[in-house]
Amino acid sequence: MRGFEFEQASDIQQAINRHGSSDALIAGGTTLLDLVKLDVMRPEKVVDVTHLPLRQVESLADGRLKVGALVSNADLARHDSVLRDYPIVSEALLAGASTGLRNMATTAGNVMQRTRCPYFRDPDMPCNKREPGSGCSAIEGINRNHAVLGTSDKCIATHPSDMCVGMVAAGATVVVEGPQGVREIPFEEYHLLPGETPEQEHDLMAGELITHVILDPPRGGGQSYLKLRDRSSYEFALASCAAIVNLDGDTITEARVAMGGVATKPWRATPAEEALKGQPATRETFERAAEAVMQDAVAYSHNGYKITLGKQAVARALRDAANRARA
Ligand SMILES: Cc1cc2nc3c(=O)[nH]c(=O)nc-3n(C[C@H](O)[C@H](O)[C@H](O)COP(=O)(O)OP(=O)(O)OC[C@H]3O[C@@H](n4cnc5c(N)ncnc54)[C@H](O)[C@@H]3O)c2cc1C
Ligand code: SF4
Missing domain, CATH: 3.30.43 (Uridine Diphospho-n-acetylenolpyruvylglucosamine Reductase; domain 2)
Structure with a gap:
């Protein structure tokens, strides 16, 4: 070291x-x-930065919830307002890591965590994200855990966070502060696609730090986070889905869908949301929405199964969210 x-x-x-x-x-x-x-x-x-005054969770007058950068993953998951108004964020947090890690891990650290691509974590292997221009070992290598959405010919690594997927579905803003002052960035624009520059992972400029994440006013409805993985705890997602479904009778008035484990950034599944609006909350509708989001997926040599798994995650999370909306 x-x-x-x-x-x-x-x-x-x-x-x-x-x-x-x-x-x-x-x-x-x-x-x-x-x-x-x-x-x-x-x-x-x-x-x-652990001594900065950024450990508060605060309800704002406009109905949003302001979360300090240093609020631990454990405290955020168990916070009364989060449990009541953003269960999808709580479920996503509790699906991540282990109790000990969640006690240490912070909101900003979770947003900023790096990919678990094994080639990125091995300095002896070429990796465009770690060493721009050196090549991507995963594209022709072992890519079972890699992304099928948002990839480029420079990088196919997944973003590993669970919490971020819940936040994309709930809607949020990242607040950063730096030499030029304060900036607010919509959560789903904060992480960047790899494109030609996989080393640029987020919209944080030199000298800036995250001070808060602000969750949108609660969306109500039924909410569900489903994480599919190789073992049932202490493991990153192979495919995950955060779904919020609002119903009028049995008709879907609004839905929010985000995915993890299958994409290079926390993934807002807009095609699925469009396919759901105004439709009956049935298994057929959920399966159509799942097809819609995965239609642009690109598989590599070992990760074709993620297209099927991703569809199953979306359809099941939507079914669970709709059942909760009815309850
Ligand atoms: C064994 C293991 C299993 C895990 N499993 C999961 C899982 O299943 N799901 C999941 O989502 N996550 C998982 N994680 C990742 C975990 O959630 C992250 O490690 C954690 O959230 C990072 O938070 P931290 O406060 O410890 O960050 P740190 O390690 O302190 O920092 C991480 C990065 O964030 C930067 N940073 C920290 N604070 C700020 C700030 N205020 N502004 C800007 N940059 C900042 C740091 O410079 C660093 O680059 C796992 C981690 C481990 C070790
Ligand atoms: S997938 Fe991305 S992180 Fe992994 S080796 Fe390729 S460039 Fe590096």
Whole structure:
């Protein structure tokens, strides 16, 4: 492991002033320390942000919920407002990692976590995301866990977060602060597609940090997060779906659908939402919506099964959400 300078920031301005493009912030440390030990991330300086006043969850007058960057995944999942108004976010958080990790992991750290692509995590292997221009080992290599949506010929790695999928479905805004002031970025635009530049993973500029994530006013309806994986705990998604269904009688008035495990970023499944609106809440409708979202999927040598699995995740999450809307 390489050495690095270490500083502690006591307020947001200090955190902004003290970190440059070759530095890293540390919150819970559950991603950063692994990647520094693996020699994948090589910060010159690590700035500890854990003393910043960003641990509050606050209801805003306009009905939104403001979540501090340092609120732990465990605290957010168990927060009364989240359990009542955003069960999909709570379920997604509780489907992730383990109890110990969720106690340490923070909201901003979760948004900023890196891919679990094994080639990215092995500095001896070519990887365009870690070393731009070096090539992608996964495209011709072992790609069973890789993405089928949003890929490019430079990178096919999945975004690993569960929480982010719940937040895309619920609707949210990422608030960042930096040398140019405060910016608000719609959650689903925050993570970037790999395109030609897979090393650019998000819309965070040098010197900026995430201060909050603000959840949209509650959408009501029935909500469900379904995560399909190789084992039932302590494992990343092969395919996941966050679904919100609003019903009038048995007709779907509005639906929000997001997916994880199958895409290069937390994936808003707009074609599925369009296929659901105004339709009866039946198994046939849910299966049509699932087909719609996966119609643009591209499989590689080992991950073709994800197209089927992704459809099943969408159809089942929608069925569960509709059942909850009826209850
Ligand atoms: C064994 C294991 C299993 C896991 N399983 C799952 C899973 O099933 N589902 C899932 O979703 N996740 C899973 N995770 C990932 C886990 O959710 C993340 O490691 C965690 O959320 C990161 O939060 P952190 O506070 O520890 O981040 P840190 O490790 O402190 O930081 C992560 C990154 O975020 C940056 N950062 C931190 N705070 C800020 C800020 N305020 N603004 C800008 N950048 C910031 C850091 O510089 C770093 O690059 C797993 C992790 C491990 C180790
Ligand atoms: S899929 Fe992306 S992260 Fe994985 S080896 Fe290819 S470029 Fe690197």
